[in-house]
Amino acid sequence: MLDIIINPFITILLFLYQVLGGNVVLAIVVFTILVRLAVFPLTLKQQRSTKAMQELQPELKKIQEKYKNDRERATQAQWELYRQYGVNPMAGCLPLLIQFPILIGLYRAIVATLAATPLQLLDLSGRLWMPDLSGVVPLNNKFLWLNLAVPDPLYVLPVLVVVTTWLQQKLLMPSTPTNSGDKSTDQATAMTRQMTTIMPLMFGVFALSFASGLSIYFIASNLIGIGQYAMMGKIDVKRLIGRQTEDAPAETVKKEAVKSTAQAERPARTGKAGRSVPSRPMRKSKREGIYDSRAHRAKAKGKAKG
Amino acid sequence: MIIGVLLALVLLLTACGGVAGDSWAGISSDENLIYVSYGRRVVAINPASGATKWEYPDEDDRDANFYAIPVMDAGTLYIGDYKGNLHAVDLETGKKKWLYEPDKEELLGPISLTPGDRVISGVAVDSNKVFFGLGSRNVVAVSRENAEEVWTFKTDHGVWGTPLYIPANAENGHDHAVLYVVSLDHNLYAIDPETGKEIWRVDLGGAAPGNMVYDEARNWVYVGTFVSELLAIDLGSHRIVDRYATEDWVWGSPALEDDILYFGDLAGHLYAVRITGEGFEQEWKQTVAEDAIRGTPLLTEDLVVVGSRDKRVYAVLKSDGSDKWNRATKGEVLTEMVFVPANEADEEVSDLVVVGTSEREELVIALKSDSGDVDWRYSDKD
Numbered sequence: 001m002l003d004i005i006i007n008p009f010i011t012i013l014l015f016l017y018q019v020l021g022g023n024v025v026l027a028i029v030v031f032t033i034l035v036r037l038a039v040f041p042l043t044l045k046q047q048r049s050t051k052a053m054q055e056l057q058p059e060l061k062k063i064q065e066k067y068k069n070d071r072e073r074a075t076q077a078q079w080e081l082y083r084q085y086g087v088n089p090m091a092g093c094l095p096l097l098i099q100f101p102i103l104i105g106l107y108r109a110i111v112a113t114l115a116a117t118p119l120q121l122l123d124l125s126g127r128l129w130m131p132d133l134s135g136v137v138p139l140n141n142k143f144l145w146l147n148l149a150v151p152d153p154l155y156v157l158p159v160l161v162v163v164t165t166w167l168q169q170k171l172l173m174p175s176t177p178t179n180s181g182d183k184s185t186d187q188a189t190a191m192t193r194q195m196t197t198i199m200p201l202m203f204g205v206f207a208l209s210f211a212s213g214l215s216i217y218f219i220a221s222n223l224i225g226i227g228q229y230a231m232m233g234k235i236d237v238k239r240l241i242g243r244q245t246e247d248a249p250a251e252t253v254k255k256e257a258v259k260s261t262a263q264a265e266r267p268a269r270t271g272k273a274g275r276s277v278p279s280r281p282m283r284k285s286k287r288e289g290i291y292d293s294r295a296h297r298a299k300a301k302g303k304a305k306g
Numbered sequence: 307m308i309i310g311v312l313l314a315l316v317l318l319l320t321a322c323g324g325v326a327g328d329s330w331a332g333i334s335s336d337e338n339l340i341y342v343s344y345g346r347r348v349v350a351i352n353p354a355s356g357a358t359k360w361e362y363p364d365e366d367d368r369d370a371n372f373y374a375i376p377v378m379d380a381g382t383l384y385i386g387d388y389k390g391n392l393h394a395v396d397l398e399t400g401k402k403k404w405l406y407e408p409d410k411e412e413l414l415g416p417i418s419l420t421p422g423d424r425v426i427s428g429v430a431v432d433s434n435k436v437f438f439g440l441g442s443r444n445v446v447a448v449s450r451e452n453a454e455e456v457w458t459f460k461t462d463h464g465v466w467g468t469p470l471y472i473p474a475n476a477e478n479g480h481d482h483a484v485l486y487v488v489s490l491d492h493n494l495y496a497i498d499p500e501t502g503k504e505i506w507r508v509d510l511g512g513a514a515p516g517n518m519v520y521d522e523a524r525n526w527v528y529v530g531t532f533v534s535e536l537l538a539i540d541l542g543s544h545r546i547v548d549r550y551a552t553e554d555w556v557w558g559s560p561a562l563e564d565d566i567l568y569f570g571d572l573a574g575h576l577y578a579v580r581i582t583g584e585g586f587e588q589e590w591k592q593t594v595a596e597d598a599i600r601g602t603p604l605l606t607e608d609l610v611v612v613g614s615r616d617k618r619v620y621a622v623l624k625s626d627g628s629d630k631w632n633r634a635t636k637g638e639v640l641t642e643m644v645f646v647p648a649n650e651a652d653e654e655v656s657d658l659v660v661v662g663t664s665e666r667e668e669l670v671i672a673l674k675s676d677s678g679d680v681d682w683r684y685s686d687k688d
Binding site for chain 1: 513600
């Protein structure tokens, strides 16, 4: 089934390779940019949904505590909360599910076109939508000191994969409180921190064992991702260099959570069904560097009315 | 973040799933035994019964993978592995004679300036050297005496087809011996086997991953390419003298008999093409299999036998390509095939076609050439 994605990807990659003068690295980079641009609306939607869900966490915890002995009522209250803030908890999953086969297709296309082994090369046959591209198969695997079909013997690329993956995660992940006082929040924070460490290392291990052409893709993808979010003004460099104290936002979240729980018990403040204006907990401190357009619009609307 | 986790899982799954290994088994034979390379070992099998005579290397030394075609010469079996090493093995005992390991420019610990490489091709031999291609690029000549590297010839991509060594023969214009090599970089190279210097090259227009077949009568070689062509190259004039367009890529080398070339393509077509003074002339063309025909067809007295990726072995009549029999196998049939003639003293026994599959429990299978019935199976499962 994935052939529907893999075959055009292979064709596009080979086409780029041909028109870019046989430079396989350039072809992979341009290809990555094109794919990231294509899935950008989905990425954006997923990011927004994740952020919205994150901001509702304090409220959800309150509900869970309040109805800890009545799961049915807890679920009802949760859905009421989602409805009130116009958040669909599944909205983050759909873009992810759509992106998932695309990423696999991309990975498989790069591995297939580099054709390090006979089975990989055999797997290329019958996949080209433009038969004229047969003449460029397999891709020239030489770049600087690298044979792109095998792992980097100098370990430069695995190191770059680890660094860029870590950098991307550090810059893009929403900040989390170090010590919220709430056990489950602290556990979630610890898990997030572990993931920030484990994920780059895991990709580093992949880079050690897989074709270095794939490492080029990882690095390009990470850098393009960082660039993409930088252009959207969603990167907080202060967090990277550790200048931001993480306790302050935690404090804000805690205080706002208390207020908003009470508000959650009340009916929605706007009459627009399914698209209600988020109340204070949806807003983030400017110091977190994340701009919440819905909260901003709501504020502007409020001012205009007032 | 979640995408990352999922991608990581997929990478793991991709690495672990699919057909086991990186390639298919390498199979060859001499008058006594069948030799099969697959995964961590090379085995010598009795062609009549499928019983194992010896295994190489010893169990404690199995740290590399073998998929290349074993080549035998003067009591020694030569085979490369997926670490870029070349092994010389005693044919009688299955014990190591010597091992060639490429030099690695090591910087610090495991950090090296030399990327790892694989030997995918078989080898060619002359009286004192062994020649083989490397998976990512270059051809290497190693001394048969002491396993020392004699020279390296640089190519721009991998050499997966077995090099062809043609000794000096004044009759066909070979004043001195020449080593011919086809590469994925689209070239056929003529190399001086003594010095490793290029004599000439021909651009084939596409990658040539398979072996060449030498036509001594014409001093031509035939080779298939990934631009869906079978080419005839005149070694005397160093140019392509004929080409036959196929439906898909041609990987396996053709089988040559009575001026007819039999070969398959990766879409499952089988061709019989006559070599004439005016160029290639198609005798017949049949869609035999539902998937790739990768290996070289095997010719019996009246049949052409091919294996396919669709997990079947097909036998068609030489005369018109019509079906004679076909046999389902447990795995994909991508290997070369070996013909084992019947023992003339025993009328009960028929000729055998021995072929490899991608399924370890049926790694090698011997079929009766007249009916396709299974005679014996060799399992690679420990």
